[in-house]
Amino acid sequence: xxxxxxxxxRLLLFWGGLLVFLALELTIPxxxxxxxxxxxxxxxxxxxxxxxxxxxxxxxxxxVGTAAYAEKEGVGVLRLLDVPLWVQVLLAVVFMxxxxxxxxxxxxxxxxxxxFHRVHHADLNMDVTTATRFHxxxxxxxxxxxxxxxxxxxxxxxxxxxxxxxxxLCAQFHHSSLRVSxxxxxxxxxxxxxxxxxxxxxxxxxxxxDSNYGVIFSLWDRFLETLVxxxxxxxxxIGLGAYRRPERLRLHHLMLMPFTRPVP
Numbered sequence: 001x002x003x004x005x006x007x008x009x010r011l012l013l014f015w016g017g018l019l020v021f022l023a024l025e026l027t028i029p030x031x032x033x034x035x036x037x038x039x040x041x042x043x044x045x046x047x048x049x050x051x052x053x054x055x056x057x058x059x060x061x062x063x064v065g066t067a068a069y070a071e072k073e074g075v076g077v078l079r080l081l082d083v084p085l086w087v088q089v090l091l092a093v094v095f096m097x098x099x100x101x102x103x104x105x106x107x108x109x110x111x112x113x114x115x116f117h118r119v120h121h122a123d124l125n126m127d128v129t130t131a132t133r134f135h136x137x138x139x140x141x142x143x144x145x146x147x148x149x150x151x152x153x154x155x156x157x158x159x160x161x162x163x164x165x166x167x168x169l170c171a172q173f174h175h176s177s178l179r180v181s182x183x184x185x186x187x188x189x190x191x192x193x194x195x196x197x198x199x200x201x202x203x204x205x206x207x208x209x210d211s212n213y214g215v216i217f218s219l220w221d222r223f224l225e226t227l228v229x230x231x232x233x234x235x236x237x238i239g240l241g242a243y244r245r246p247e248r249l250r251l252h253h254l255m256l257m258p259f260t261r262p263v264p
Contacts, residue, residue, distance in 0.1 A: 013165050014132075017172040021128040030179045030195065033125045035246045043251045044129035047119075051136050059143050066150045067160040076154015085156065092159035093166065094217070099149055100167075101220040103142060104213040113138070115258040121209065122243040122257065126202055131171040137258055170216045174198035189218050200228055204237045206264060 033040075070076050078088045107117035116138040123130045150160060174193045185194040193214045201212040211228035214221045221227035242263035243249060 009161060010164055010168060013168045017169050018128055021172050021176040021178065025127055025177045028179045030177045033127075033177075035124050037125070037127070039246070039250075040123065040125060040127075041129050043249070043254065044123070044133040046251045047134070047254055048129075048132040051132075051134065051139055054136050055139060055143060058140065059147070062147050063143070063150065063164075064157055064160055066147050067155050067157045070151055070154040071156045074154070075151070077152060078154045085158075088156060089159040089162060092153050092155040093163045095153060096146070096149060096155070096163050097214075097216045098220055099145070100215050101213050101217075103145060104215065105226070107138065108210055108213070111262060115262060118240060118243075118263070119254050119257050121202060122240050122249055122254070123202075124239045124244070124246060124249065125177065126175055126199060126238050127177040128172050128175060130202075131168075131175040133254075135254065135258055166216050191217060191219060193218050196233055197227075197229075199233060199236055199238070200231045202236075202238050203231070204239055204241050208236070 078091060081088065081091075083091075107113040116135045119135040119138070120130070120133050123133055149155075155163075170193065174195050175198065176195060178195055180195055185196050188194045189197050193212070193216065197212050197214075197218060200208050203209050208228060208231055211226050212218075212221055213226055218227065240263065
């Protein structure tokens with residue numbers, strides 16, 4: 001029951017967010033695409049559909065099921081705290097986002113993990129579809145870590161659903177090629193991650209790429225000194241220096257990329 005509800009919520013949020021941000025990108029774009037948007041969408045969404053099927057078959061109801069089990073049995077670190085449910089939910093969301101920050105950083109620093117994560121960074125343009133352009137070799141370990149973390153924390157079902165929903169919408173927002181006012185972004189990234197902050201993270205320049213790892217909150221980058229702001233946004237080139245040919249970035253190339261020669 002919980003899995004069906006959570007799956008439905010994620011599906012509605014994903015496709016709803018995709019359509020909303022696509023409409024906004026077409027209406028008030030940050031920049032014009034440098035390669036075929038249609039072809040990129042076919043490859044990015046093709047990868048997304050493949051990943052969704054594999055993750056569904058491999059993990060099924062495990063994520064929300066683990067939360068339901070922990071909630072029923074009263075296990076997890078959060079059960080040791082005598083605080084209201086809403087505080088438990090907030091703590092769970094904040095801590096899971098911090099672990100996601102750490103996992104993201106490791107995907108850049110550990111060569112084996114970078115082999116898979118570079119599929120995400122090899123996109124030559126950024127838009128809402130980039131938010132789900134990941135290799136299954138990265139997503140599967142991430143799912144295992146998430147399940148273990150939910151059990152360790154004793155995160156409730158509402159906390160997991162809220163966290164998963166925020167991840168979808170925040171990732172779509174900060175990957176979108178959407179022109180956002182500077183005044184809004186200056187306020188927004190005091191706590192959260194706006195498109196301009198994450199755009200720096202997708203730069204071909206390694207110094208810029210190895211920064212701004214936050215997904216929901218920008219606080220971790222501030223506290224751990226991985227935040228970079230002093231970049232000319234108009235001069236950012238998106239992608240990886242070793243992958244500049246669109247015809248070599250089709251769906252089958254993305255699937256095989258982790259098993260080809262390593263690149264910085």
